[in-house]
Structure formats: C-alpha cells, structure tokens
Amino acid sequence: xxxxxxxxxxxxxxxxxxxxxxxxxxxxxxxxxxxxxxxxxxxxxxxxxxxxxxxxxxxxxxxxxxxxxxxxxxxxxxxxxxxxxxxxxxxxxxxxxxxxxxxxxxxxxxxxxxxxxxxxxxxxxxxxxxxxxxxxxxxxxxxxxxxxxxxxxxxxxxxxxxxxxxxxxxxxxxxxxxxxxxxxxxxxxxxxxxxxxxxxxxxxxxxxxxxxxxxxxxxxxxxxxxxxxxxxxxxxxxxxxxxxxxxxxxxxxxxxxxxxxxxxxxxxxxxxxxxxxxxxxxxxxxxxxxxxxxxxxxxxxxxxxxxxxxxxxxxxxxxxxxxxxxxxxxxxxxxxxxxxxxxxxxxxxxxxxxxxxxxxxxxxxxxxxxxxxxxxxxxxxxxxxxxxxxxxxxxxxxxxxxxxx
Amino acid sequence: xxxxxxxxxxxxxxxxxxxxxxxxxxxxxxxxxxxxxxxxxxxxxxxxxxxxxxxxxxxxxxxxxxxxxxxxxxxxxxxxxxxxxxxxxxxxxxxxxxxxxxxxxxxxxxxxxxxxxxxxxxxxxxxxxxxxxxxxxxxxxxxxxxxxxxxxxxxxxxxxxxxxxxxxxxxxxxxxxxxxxxxxxxxxxxxxxxxxxxxxxxxxxxxxxxxxxxxxxxxxxxxxxxxxxxxxxxxxxxxxxxxxxxxxxxxxxxxxxxxxxxxxxxxxxxxxxxxxxxxxxxxxxxxxxxxxxxxxxxxxxxxxxxxxxxxxxxxxxxxxxxxxxxxxxxxxxxxxxxxxxxxxxxxxxxxxxxxxxxxxxxxxxxxxxxxxxxxxxxxxxxxxxxxxxxxxxxxxxxxxxxxxx
Numbered sequence: 001x002x003x004x005x006x007x008x009x010x011x012x013x014x015x016x017x018x019x020x021x022x023x024x025x026x027x028x029x030x031x032x033x034x035x036x037x038x039x040x041x042x043x044x045x046x047x048x049x050x051x052x053x054x055x056x057x058x059x060x061x062x063x064x065x066x067x068x069x070x071x072x073x074x075x076x077x078x079x080x081x082x083x084x085x086x087x088x089x090x091x092x093x094x095x096x097x098x099x100x101x102x103x104x105x106x107x108x109x110x111x112x113x114x115x116x117x118x119x120x121x122x123x124x125x126x127x128x129x130x131x132x133x134x135x136x137x138x139x140x141x142x143x144x145x146x147x148x149x150x151x152x153x154x155x156x157x158x159x160x161x162x163x164x165x166x167x168x169x170x171x172x173x174x175x176x177x178x179x180x181x182x183x184x185x186x187x188x189x190x191x192x193x194x195x196x197x198x199x200x201x202x203x204x205x206x207x208x209x210x211x212x213x214x215x216x217x218x219x220x221x222x223x224x225x226x227x228x229x230x231x232x233x234x235x236x237x238x239x240x241x242x243x244x245x246x247x248x249x250x251x252x253x254x255x256x257x258x259x260x261x262x263x264x265x266x267x268x269x270x271x272x273x274x275x276x277x278x279x280x281x282x283x284x285x286x287x288x289x290x291x292x293x294x295x296x297x298x299x300x301x302x303x304x305x306x307x308x309x310x311x312x313x314x315x316x317x318x319x320x321x322x323x324x325x326x327x328x329x330x331x332x333x334x335x336x337x338x339x340x341x342x343x344x345x346x347x348x349x350x351x352x353x354x355x356x357x358x359x360x361x362x363x364x365x366x367x368x369x370x371x372x373x374x375x376x377x378x379x380x381x382x383x384x385x386x387x388x389x390x391x392x393x394x395x396x397x398x399x400x401x402x403x404x405x
Numbered sequence: 406x407x408x409x410x411x412x413x414x415x416x417x418x419x420x421x422x423x424x425x426x427x428x429x430x431x432x433x434x435x436x437x438x439x440x441x442x443x444x445x446x447x448x449x450x451x452x453x454x455x456x457x458x459x460x461x462x463x464x465x466x467x468x469x470x471x472x473x474x475x476x477x478x479x480x481x482x483x484x485x486x487x488x489x490x491x492x493x494x495x496x497x498x499x500x501x502x503x504x505x506x507x508x509x510x511x512x513x514x515x516x517x518x519x520x521x522x523x524x525x526x527x528x529x530x531x532x533x534x535x536x537x538x539x540x541x542x543x544x545x546x547x548x549x550x551x552x553x554x555x556x557x558x559x560x561x562x563x564x565x566x567x568x569x570x571x572x573x574x575x576x577x578x579x580x581x582x583x584x585x586x587x588x589x590x591x592x593x594x595x596x597x598x599x600x601x602x603x604x605x606x607x608x609x610x611x612x613x614x615x616x617x618x619x620x621x622x623x624x625x626x627x628x629x630x631x632x633x634x635x636x637x638x639x640x641x642x643x644x645x646x647x648x649x650x651x652x653x654x655x656x657x658x659x660x661x662x663x664x665x666x667x668x669x670x671x672x673x674x675x676x677x678x679x680x681x682x683x684x685x686x687x688x689x690x691x692x693x694x695x696x697x698x699x700x701x702x703x704x705x706x707x708x709x710x711x712x713x714x715x716x717x718x719x720x721x722x723x724x725x726x727x728x729x730x731x732x733x734x735x736x737x738x739x740x741x742x743x744x745x746x747x748x749x750x751x752x753x754x755x756x757x758x759x760x761x762x763x764x765x766x767x768x769x770x771x772x773x774x775x776x777x778x779x780x781x782x783x784x785x786x787x788x789x790x791x792x793x794x795x796x797x798x799x800x801x802x803x804x805x806x807x808x809x810x
Contacts, residue, residue: 401723
C-alpha cells in the first residue's frame with residue numbers, strides 16, 4: 001500500500017502528542033558506568049493499549065504482570081530497566097516486578113493497574129531493588145524524553161533504535177513513534193527484544209490488538225539474530241488519542257493509513273535491530289517469492305536469514321549460495337526444485353533446478369556491501385515475505401562468551 | 406542396558422568380517438593437497454542393508470539413487486567422495502551419481518543396483534567426473550582399508566571418527582564397526598553427516614531398519630553442531646553375516662546385545678563428531694530428566710545443546726545458566742518452572758523455581774574443562790534423553806566464512 005507518510009527526522013516515542021518520558025542511570029549492572037538504565041514513559045491520559053509477548057514457556061515476572069495489567073486494553077505508563085531481566089527469579093522476582101509497578105504508579109500519578117513493567121538484561125539475577133527505588137526518584141518525564149528512554153533500554157545494543165512518521169487524514173495530523181532494543185537472543189517471536197510504539201491517533205480498543213499483531217508479524221517477527229527467544233520480550237502499542245479527530249475503528253477510512261504508518265515505523269525499527277545485531281557487520285535481507293502461502297514464504301525467509309552457516313558466509317563475502325537453498329530445503333515450506341531461482345545482490349546464481357554461471361569475483365565484491373539482499377523464488381505460488389537478519393561474526397562469539405563476566 | 410561389549414582398539418568399518426575398503430586422493434577439490442577424497446567399501450557377499458536419510462526437501466542425486474538401490478534391503482558396495490556434495494546440481498548431477506555407481510560396480514564386481522553412492526562437500530558444484538573416473542582406477546579394497554576410508558570421507562573434520570566393538574553369543578563372536586564424518590552443518594536429522602555402520606552378524610532384513618532407526622534416534626540424531634541440515638546426509642548399516650551363526654531376527658536372544666553394540670558404536674561416533682564440531686574447543690553433553698515423554702526430553706536436550714547463545718557462553722567458561730532454561734522454555738517441551746532444576750558440571754545452580762547461590766569462580770574453572778555436562782530436570786515425568794554438541798567459537802565463524810574460498 002502506498003501511503004503519504006512523512007518521516008519525522010530524529011523522531012521518538014514522545015513525538016506523538018500526549019506522551020512524556022524520562023530516564024536515569026540507576027546503576028543496575030554497575031554503579032560506575034553512568035549508562036542510562038531505567039526509564040519511564042507516561043501518557044497524559046489513559047491510552048488504548050495492546051501487546052504481543054514472547055512465546056517462551058518461562059515468561060518473566062514483569063511480562064506476566066504486564067499481561068494482567070493490559071487485560072482491560074488500557075495502560076498509562078511504562079517502566080523499563082536494562083541490565084537485569086528479572087526472569088527465572090522465583091517468588092522474589094514476582095514481588096520485585098510488583099514493586100516496580102507501584103513505584104512507577106506513584107511517580108507518574110497513575111493507577112498501578114495501568115503500569116507496564118519491562119526488564120531486560122541477564123536472566124536469573126535478582127533485580128537490585130534499592131537501586132530501582134533510588135533511580136525512580138530521579139526520573140523526570142518530559143515531552144522530549146523519548147531519546148533518553150531509547151538509550152536507557154539498550155543492553156548490548158550499540159545504537160538506539162527509534163523512528164517516527166506522520167500522516168494526515170481529514171485535516172488531522174497523526175503521528176506514530178517507536179523505539180526498540182535488542183541485539184542478541186533475537187528470533188522470530190519476540191526474543192530478547194522490546195519494542196514500544198506510540199500514536200496520538202484515537203484508536204478503538206477493538207482494532208488495536210489486530211493492528212499490532214499484523215504490524216509485528218510482518219516486521220519484528222521476521223527478524224532473527226541468533227535463533228534464540230527470551231523470557232521477557234514484548235511489543236507494545238499505546239494510542240493516546242491526543243491528536244484529536246474521530247476514533248479510528250473497524251472500517252474507518254484512516255485505518256489503512258494508520259496501519260501503513262505503524263508498518264513503516266516497525267519495519268524501520270526491525271532493520272535497525274538487524275543492522276545492530278550482536279557483532280554484526282552487515283544487514284541481511286531475505287525476500288521469498290512464489291510461495292504457496294504467506295506462512296510458507298515467512299518460514300523460508302526466516303530459515304534463510306537464520307541459517308548460521310549462511311550468516312558466516314555473508315560475513316566472509318562468500319557466494320556459497322548452496323547454503324541458501326539448503327535452508328529452504330529444511331524449513332518445511334513447499335517448493336519445487338526444478339522451478340527454484342535464487343539471486344544474491346541481484347546476481348542470479350540458480351534457475352530452474354540448476355546452477356548458473358556467474359562472475360565469482362564480482363559477486364564477492366558485491367557481498368562486501370553493508371547490506372546483503374537475497375531473493376529466492378520457490379516456484380509454487382504467489383505469496384511473498386521478507387525477513388531480516390545479520391551476518392555471524394567472530395565478534396558475536398566474543399560478546400556472548402563474556403556477557404556476564 | 407548393560408552388555409558385555411568389548412571395545413576393539415583402532416577398530417574400523419572393516420573390523421567386522423566380510424568387508425574390504427580402499428581409498429585414494431582423486432584431487433576432487435584440488436589436485437595438489439594429496440588428501441584422500443574417494444573411497445570404496447566392498448562386502449564379499451550381498452549384505453542386508455538399511456539407511457536413514459536427511460529430512461531436507463532437496464535431497465541430492467547420490468542420496469536419491471541410494472534410496473532406490475536400497476529399496477530391496479540389500480547392498481554390496483559404497484562409493485563415497487569428499488570435496489563436492491553433488492547436490493542442487495540439476496540433471497547433470499543425476500547423471501554423475503549414476504556414473505559413480507556404475508564405476509564402483511565395475512571396480513567391485515557387483516551389481517549396479519547394489520551400490521550406495523554418497524557425496525559430501527560444497528553444495529551446488531558439479532562433480533569433476535574425470536577425476537572420479539581416474540580415481541576409481543586407483544582404488545584397491547583390502548581388509549585393513551577401513552582407516553583410509555575414514556580419512557577419505559573427511560571434509561572440514563580434523564580427525565577421523567571410527568569405532569568398533571565385539572560381543573559374543575552362543576559361541577559366536579560378532580563385531581560392529583562404524584565410521585562417520587561431519588563437523589559443520591550438523592543438526593538433529595542427518596545434517597551434513599555421513600555414518601556407515603557394518604556388522605558381520607547375520608541380521609534379518611525385517612529387523613535391520615528398526616534397529617538402525619532406534620540406534621540413530623538416540624545417538625546421531627541427538628547431535629547438533631549448528632542447527633543446519635544438509636541435502637546429502639545418511640546413516641547406513643550393512644550386515645554381512647560373515648560371522649556365521651543363526652540369523653538374528655525379531656525375538657532372537659542376541660538382538661538386545663546387537664542393539665547395544667550398535668548403540669555403543671553410534672554413541673562413540675556421535676561424541677567424536679561433537680568434539681570435532683567445526684571450530685569446537687569443547688564437547689557439550691546435555692542430559693534432560695523428568696520429561697513427560699522421550700520426545701519432550703529429546704526436544705529439550707537438543708534445544709539446549711543447540712542454543713548458540715549457550716554455546717558461546719560455554720566457549721567463554723561463562724556460567725550463564727539462564728540461557729539453558731531459556732532454551733528449555735522455547736523448545737516446546739512440557740516443564741514446570743517451580744520444579745525445574747539445573748546443574749552445570751555437577752554444580753547445582755537452580756532448584757524448585759529459584760536460583761541457588763554457587764561459587765562462580767569455581768564453576769568458571771570447571772567449565773574450562775574440555776567436556777561440559779549440563780543436566781536439566783523438567784519436573785513433570787520420568788523420561789530422559791541426552792544430546793551432544795560443542796561450543797561456538799570464533800574459529801567456527803572463520804571456517805564457515807571461508808569455505809568455498
């Protein structure tokens with residue numbers, strides 16, 4: 001869908017009207033680095049809210065609390081910390097998540113049941129609540145606090161991931177903003193990844209969940225860094241309604257535009273997450289065409305983007321295209337070998353069941369680009385999908401062999 | 406099952422009676438290294454034969470030919486080359502696999518339909534048939550040729566993987582031998598892995614397939630190096646009957662002993678494959694207890710052994726045990742968080758839904774051992790399983806970023 005979306009340079013989650021944010025260095029991992037690691041987002045009014053969660057069986061206490069608080073489709077504040085995931089922490093972890101919600105509610109002046117709690121960092125460590133308590137005291141939410149929020153939720157991320165777009169409908173200007181974190185342990189269903197989307201559009205609660213699910217399925221859920229999924233991940237959408245105008249519900253003419261705006265922000269965040277994958281030197285984009293169904297197209301695209309053998313080859317500028325088709329072969333998607341086609345960086349290397357001759361040196365040079373595009377035709381239908389990932393580098397191994405040290 | 410199995414030091418696939426093997430350096434990847442890369446196994450008589458194959462959708466021409474030739478449950482020769490997988494090679498690949506079978510049949514003096522063809526190496530390259538033709542001329546199968554065969558099938562393997570055991574029943578001595586190759590692209594269902602098992606026991610065709618399936622499901626299929634599965638993998642079992650004695654069929658008293666011998670050889674090969682995983686510095690053994698079913702136990706053990714985050718932590722001697730439970734959480738196996746238990750190198754770090762205090766420096770030192778054992782209790786049943794893998798190292802990335810260069 002083509003939509004007249006206007007990019008907001010340096011846009012954040014507080015670019016949409018009605019949202020304030022603040023961040024502080026609470027010293028959760030250590031009290032010397034001065035890294036922002038605790039943040040609060042507050043909406044001026046209660047928002048329509050929807051979320052999608054990790055599929056991990058062991059959901060962390062913050063996530064379980066958030067699920068309860070969002071059961072009524074409303075929320076007004078988000079408290080997030082980095083450095084400690086507060087998951088697999090037993091009963092103490094449950095009490096700590098509850099206290100975080102209470103601290104945030106008191107600070108923001110909202111009901112405890114309208115607070116979302118998110119924690120990211122090392123699994124299995126108890127959260128240092130004394131530092132959380134002290135840190136909350138230093139939070140000062142403001143209208144331009146979105147950027148601090150984005151930095152505070154980072155763990156091994158090397159850059160903050162934010163985006164915002166605007167669109168107009170019937171004389172009203174609406175804004176969608178988003179922020180995400182995550183760079184390791186990211187896989188296709190809400191792995192150690194947090195994403196918060198805000199909009200000032202007034203959105204009907206009934207359509208909000210479906211809107212978020214569709215958005216995420218085509219963007220954040222098509223991202224894979226290392227095949228792992230964590231216990232704490234979520235994508236959350238808050239709609240403040242502060243832009244005014246009619247409530248956007250089922251069949252409203254602005255709904256497709258709002259969907260496009262959310263998709264745009266979420267895809268931008270997804271690409272930023274992929275590019276900043278732990279140790280990554282390249283963004284990997286895999287498009288699959290000719291699939292029997294969207295599910296199959298997604299399955300194949302994710303399998304290729306997630307193949308660590310291919311990811312290592314991409315790191316080495318190695319046109320080892322057999323690894324692409326190998327992944328297509330084991331992913332379970334329907335495909336016909338005699339109608340397969342494959343191109344890397346627009347160079348076709350395989351067509352109709354047989355390898356094509358190609359200039360290996362030229363392709364090797366093309367693969368040295370910071371963005372590698374792979375395109376596979378399955379030859380059985382019309383469905384298509386795109387997945388994003390990154391290369392696998394020695395740096396990834398270094399980072400993940402030293403994380404808790 | 407405890408069985409009086411006698412290990413045969415330096416045993417090979419030609420240790421069981423009735424098998425000859427030969428190998429040569431055919432120059433398939435290059436004609437300068439002198440590496441053995443073409444091998445032939447010949448049985449003196451037609452053998453009862455069974456195989457299990459890769460689950461990859463795009464099975465290579467050698468594998469498809471082998472399936473046809475084994476349809477009658479009989480085989481007498483195996484021709485294997487390393488350096489080129491002859492897969493995703495179109496019609497030419499099919500013709501090349503057929504010619505390899507014909508060359509082997511002529512050399513060995515057996516029927517073409519009794520020849521198994523296996524190719525391993527780079528996917529998508531046409532096999533240099535002129536070198537295969539010349540190489541077959543140099544093959545001289547002998548009774549002590551098993552070791553050469555084991556070296557010829559190696560690709561990125563750094564050591565040959567072989568084993569043999571003996572057992573006695575009713576005055577007859579039976580031998581089981583085995584050889585395997587594979588170190589990258591190995592996952593749980595016959596990924597780029599070849600395993601050939603031989604026995605001189607006379608085995609009924611009807612029980613041979615089940616025997617191989619059970620053996621492989623508990624050993625080679627519990628091995629994961631990098632989550633990838635290739636187009637060419639197989640495990641093959643040949644029973645020559647040269648030891649004499651009664652044919653071993655359903656209900657025969659020697660069947661459990663034969664199963665134990667096969668399991669012993671296959672598990673030894675599996676551990677050798679894991680230890681020699683590409684770039685690996687450590688063997689990783691993951692045992693899961695208390696599962697609701699064997700399927701669940703296997704699923705959980707494989708998920709933990711396959712988590713690249715955990716594998717990176719193991720490389721770094723990092724007691725980041727949250728990554729173990731994280732993998733258990735996303736694998737889909739039934740588990741109860743409040744009854745989970747976890748130990749690493751016999752140090753218990755988690756019990757009954759909460760972390761335990763432990764001496765981090767001591768555990769770090771214990772993890773520096775060349776063999777890392779992880780044990781997880783799921784707390785829901787009685788089933789158990791073990792999976793094997795290895796750590797993820799910067800060397801793995803280096804190897805796989807340069808493979809075709």
